[in-house]
Amino acid sequence: MLDKVLRTTRARLTMLVVDEAGMSTVEYAIGTVAAAAFGAILYSVVTGDSIVGALTNIINRALNTGT
Known part of the structure; x- marks a missing residue:
């Protein structure tokens, strides 16, 4: 009996840790914000x-070589 309870509890905890439902939207949003921030920083550096x-x-110097 106790063994079955432990196995069931372990299986439920594993599902809680492994379950990624709902995470893709958050990860996509964070990735989009990070990419936009990186693009803004890169733009400011390149146009400096x-x-x-x-x-x-x-x-x-490349166009005015003395060859």
Whole structure:
């Protein structure tokens, strides 16, 4: 009897830990917010003056090689 109760309790606890019902929407929302934040940070870095100046300098040096 006690063995059956323990097995049933263990099975229920396992289902509580493994069950992912309802988690996909939350994970999708968090992933979307994280991607949007990363995109905003990347945009601000790439459009910053130092990056634009560095890229312009690299392109100018590549086009003005003395060969």
